[in-house]
Amino acid sequence: MPSIISDVHQKQLDLYTIKELPESHAWKSSSLDDHPSCDSLNVESIPVIDLNDEKFAMDKIGHTCKTWGAFQIINHNISQRLLNDMEDAGKGLFSLPMQQKLKAARSPDGIAGYGVARISSFFSKHMWSEGFTIVGSPLEHARQLWPHDYNKFCDVIEEYENEMEKLAGRLMCLMLGSLGITKDDVKWAIGPSGGCSALQLNSYPACPDPDRAMGLAAHTDSTILTILHQNNTSGLQVFKEGNGWVRVPPLCGALVINVGDLLHILSNGLYPSVLHRAVVNRNRHRLSVAYLYGPPSGVKISPLSKLVDQMNPPMYRPVTWSEYLGTKAKHFDKALSSVRLCAPRIGFANSKDQSGVQVG
Ligand SMILES: C=C1C[C@]23C[C@@]1(O)CC[C@H]2[C@@]12CCC[C@@](C)(C(=O)O1)[C@H]2[C@@H]3C(=O)O
Ligand SMILES: O=C(O)CCC(=O)C(=O)O
Numbered sequence: 403m404p405s406i407i408s409d410v411h412q413k414q415l416d417l418y419t420i421k422e423l424p425e426s427h428a429w430k431s432s433s434l435d436d437h438p439s440c441d442s443l444n445v446e447s448i449p450v451i452d453l454n455d456e457k458f459a460m461d462k463i464g465h466t467c468k469t470w471g472a473f474q475i476i477n478h479n480i481s482q483r484l485l486n487d488m489e490d491a492g493k494g495l496f497s498l499p500m501q502q503k504l505k506a507a508r509s510p511d512g513i514a515g516y517g518v519a520r521i522s523s524f525f526s527k528h529m530w531s532e533g534f535t536i537v538g539s540p541l542e543h544a545r546q547l548w549p550h551d552y553n554k555f556c557d558v559i560e561e562y563e564n565e566m567e568k569l570a571g572r573l574m575c576l577m578l579g580s581l582g583i584t585k586d587d588v589k590w591a592i593g594p595s596g597g598c599s600a601l602q603l604n605s606y607p608a609c610p611d612p613d614r615a616m617g618l619a620a621h622t623d624s625t626i627l628t629i630l631h632q633n634n635t636s637g638l639q640v641f642k643e644g645n646g647w648v649r650v651p652p653l654c655g656a657l658v659i660n661v662g663d664l665l666h667i668l669s670n671g672l673y674p675s676v677l678h679r680a681v682v683n684r685n686r687h688r689l690s691v692a693y694l695y696g697p698p699s700g701v702k703i704s705p706l707s708k709l710v711d712q713m714n715p716p717m718y719r720p721v722t723w724s725e726y727l728g729t730k731a732k733h734f735d736k737a738l739s740s741v742r743l744c745a746p747r748i749g750f751a752n753s754k755d756q757s758g759v760q761v762g
C-alpha cells in the first residue's frame with residue numbers, strides 16, 4: 403500500500419512512488435468521457451497568435467476569445483531562459499521529499515503554499531497532481547523548503563511575476579481593445595498596482611494508469627486572464643462547445659492564454675471563460691505554471707458600460723475578485739450563475755452548468 407501522509411487539512415499521497423492506481427484516484431468512466439489518451443479527440447486546436455503584429459493580433463485575439471476563450475501566443479517577449487528557469491524552479495520544488503514539501507503546506511483557510519488543488523473538495527476522487535500556490539512573495543514558504551538556499555527560487559519567482567504582469571497588462575489591452583474598450587474605460591488596470599495575481603505551479607507525476615486518472619478536473623479560472631507555461635509534455639485540454647474536449651499541444655516557447663470568469667463578466671458575456679482540464683501520462687512527468695491575473699483588490703468588476711445597452715442589459719452584478727474567489731470556493735462551477743442577473747448568451751461554454759458537461 404502507498405504511504406499516506408496526512409495532516410489536519412489534507413491527505414497527500416506521494417504519487418512518485420505508486421506502482422498501481424489506488425481506488426481513491428480512479429475516476430468513474432462517465433467523468434472521463436473523451437478522456438485522456440484516446441485518439442478520438444478532435445484534431446482542431448486553439449489558434450496560435452503571433453504578438454509581433456499587434457494590429458492583426460488584436461483582431462485575431464478578439465475572434466478567438468469569442469469562439470474558443472483560449473489561444474496560444476508566440477513572440478511574447480518572455481525569454482526562453484526565464485521560462486526554463488521557472489520550469490527548473492518548479493522541478494526542484496516538487497522533487498523535494500514529501501515531508502519537506504509539507505513544511506510549506508497550505509493552511510486550512512489559506513491560499514498560498516503546497517497542497518492538492520483547491521477544487522479537490524468538490525470531487526469524490528483525488529486528482530493525480532500536486533500544486534504550490536504563490537501570492538506575492540514566496541519568501542516565507544521558500545525558507546521552510548530550503549532553509550539554507552531559498553534565494554534562487556525567490557529571485558526566479560520575482561522576475562517571472564514582473565515579466566508576467568507586463569504581459570498580462572498588454573494582453574488585457576488587446577483582448578478588450580478588440581471590443582472597442584480603451585485604457586480610459588479600465589483606469590483601475592493602469593499603473594503600478596494595475597492588477598493582483600497569483601502563481602500556481604502544478605506537477606503531474608507519470609501515472610501507472612493514466613486512462614482512469616485525472617490530473618486537474620474540468621474548471622474555469624476565476625481570473626481576468628491566465629497565462630500558462632507547460633513543459634514539453636501534453637495534458638492540457640480545453641472544452642469547445644460543439645467540438646468537445648480539444649488537446650492543447652505544448653509548443654516550445656509558446657504560452658497558453660485563458661479567458662477567466664472575470665473577463666467573461668467584463669465583456670458582458672461576449673467572451674466565454676474557457677472550461678479546461680489536465681490529463682496525465684504513463685511515462686512522462688508534466689509541469690505547468692499558471693499566472694493568474696485579476697483586478698486590484700477593492701475594484702468592483704461588472705460588465706463594461708460600453709458593452710451594455712437596452713438590447714444587452716448587464717448580465718452580472720458587480721463583484722470584487724476576493725468576493726468572487728469566495729463564491730467560487732463555495733459554489734465552484736455554479737459561481738458564475740450565482741452572480742448572474744439574466745440569462746447567458748446562447749451557445750457559450752459558460753452555460754456549462756446547464757449543458758450537461760461532466761465536471762465530477
Ligand atoms: C487566485 C486564485 C485562483 C485559484 C484560486 C486562487 O486563490 C489560487 C489558486 C487558483 C487555482 C489554480 C488551479 C485551478 C483553480 C480552480 C484552483 O483550484 O486553484 C484556481 C483558482 C481559481 O481560478 O478559482
Ligand atoms: O496544468 C495545466 O495545463 C492546467 C493548469 C490550470 O488549469 C490551472 O492552474 O488553473
Ligand SMILES: [Fe+2]
Binds near residue numbers: 621622692
Ligand atoms: Fe485553470
